[in-house]
Amino acid sequence: xxxxxxxxxxxxxxxxxxxxxxxxxxxxxxxxxxxxxxxxxxxxxxxxxxxxxxxxxxxxxxxxxxxxxxxxxxxxxxxxxxxxxxxxxxxxxxxxxxxxxxxxxxxxxxxxxxxxxxxxxxxxxxxxxxxxxxxxxxxxxxxxxxxxxxxxxxxxxxxxxxxxxxxxxxxxxxxxxxxxxxxxxxxxxxxxxxxxxxxxxxxxxxxxxxxxxxxxxxxxxxxxxxxxxxxxxxxxxxxxxxxx
Numbered sequence: 001x002x003x004x005x006x007x008x009x010x011x012x013x014x015x016x017x018x019x020x021x022x023x024x025x026x027x028x029x030x031x032x033x034x035x036x037x038x039x040x041x042x043x044x045x046x047x048x049x050x051x052x053x054x055x056x057x058x059x060x061x062x063x064x065x066x067x068x069x070x071x072x073x074x075x076x077x078x079x080x081x082x083x084x085x086x087x088x089x090x091x092x093x094x095x096x097x098x099x100x101x102x103x104x105x106x107x108x109x110x111x112x113x114x115x116x117x118x119x120x121x122x123x124x125x126x127x128x129x130x131x132x133x134x135x136x137x138x139x140x141x142x143x144x145x146x147x148x149x150x151x152x153x154x155x156x157x158x159x160x161x162x163x164x165x166x167x168x169x170x171x172x173x174x175x176x177x178x179x180x181x182x183x184x185x186x187x188x189x190x191x192x193x194x195x196x197x198x199x200x201x202x203x204x205x206x207x208x209x210x211x212x213x214x215x216x217x218x219x220x221x222x223x224x225x226x227x228x229x230x231x232x233x234x235x236x237x238x239x240x241x242x243x244x
Contacts, residue, residue, distance in 0.1 A: 004042040004092065007050065010085035011039035014078045021074050021163050027064065031057065031075075035082065042085075047092045051099065054086040058106060062113060073218065074163040076113060083110050132233050134225040138185055138211040141194050148183050148211070150231060154224035155183045157215055160196040168220040168237040169204060179208025187215040 015035030022028040034057045041050035058079045065072055086103060093099035136148045136155060148155055156172060158165035172182060186197045189212040197210060218235070225231045 004045060004047055004050070004089065007047075007054075007085040007088040008039050008042040010081050010088065011035050011042065011050070011054070014081035014085070015039070017081065018074070018078045022078075023074075023161060023163055023166070031061070031078070035078075038082075038085070042089070047089050048094065051086055051089045051093055054082050054089070055102060055106060057082050058086070058110070062109065068161070072161055072163075076110075079110060079113075083107065132223050132231050134229065134231055136185070136213065136223065138183075138213045139189055141198075141210055141212060146211075148185075149225075150223050151225035151229070153181060153183050154222055155185050156220060156222055156237065157185045157187050157213065158197075158220045159187050160193065160200040162219055165220040166200065166204065169201075169206065171237050173204065173206060177205060177207060179206065183211060184208060185211045185213045187219050188212065189214055 012035070015032045018028055018035070019032050022031075034053065038050045038053040038057070041047070041053065061072075061075050061079050065075060083106060086106065090096075090099045090103045132150075134149060134151050136150060137145065138148055139145050156168065158169060169184075176182060184201075184206065186193060188194075194210075194212065201210065220235065220237060222234050222237055223231065
C-alpha cells in the first residue's frame with residue numbers, strides 16, 4: 001500500500017464533500033479541482049507539491065472567508081479534511097522540520113477558526129449568551145429601517161454562502177414559503193451579499209420579504225421570544241417549525 005494513500009483518500013473526500021454539499025459556484029468548483037489535483041499528486045508520489053497545494057487550499061479558503069466576511073461551515077469542514085491530508089504527508093517531506101512547524105501552525109489556526117464559527121454540537125444547540133432581545137432592528141433591502149418583534153414571528157438569520165442555511169431555508173419554506181409567519185434576515189447589508197441572497201431566494205422559490213442585519217457570527221440561527229418573554233437564539237431550525 002502506498003504510504004501516501006491516506007492523504008489521497010482525504011483529499012478525495014474533501015473534494016467529494018464540497019461537490020455534494022457546497023454551493024454551486026466558481027470558487028467551489030476551483031476548490032474541488034484543487035483537491036483532485038492534490039490527490040493526483042499524492043498518487044504519483046509527488047508529496048511535496050501535494051503538501052504545498054493542501055496548505056494553499058486551506059489558506060485561500062480562510063483568506064476568502066475573512067475578506068468576504070462569510071462564515072462557511074461547509075468550507076471549514078472540507079478544510080479540516082485537507083488539513084488531515086497535509087498532516088499525513090508531513091513525515092514524507094524533505095524539509096521535515098519546517099513542514100512540522102507549518103502543520104502545527106495551520107492546525108492551531110484551523111482550531112480557532114472552527115471554534116469561533118462552527119456551532120458546538122451538544123444536547124442543546126441554543127446560543128448563550130447571545131445579546132439579542134425581543135426586538136430586532138433591521139433594514140429592508142431598500143434601506144428603510146424597521147423593528148421586528150420576535151415574540152410575534154421567529155427570525156431566521158442566514159447567509160447565501162452557507163450551504164447549511166439553504167437547507168434551513170428549505171425546511172422552513174415547506175411550512176410557509178412566503179414568510180408570513182416568520183421573518184427572513186440576511187446577515188449582511190452589503191449590496192453584493194443582497195444580490196447573492198436574492199439569486200438564491202429566487203432559485204428556491206421564496207416569495208416573502210428579505211431584511212438585512214449585520215451579524216458576523218455563525219449562521220443559520222433562529223431567534224424567537226417565548227411565552228415567558230425569554231429570547232431564544234438557536235442553531236436548530238427545527239425549533240422554528242412548531243412556531244409556524
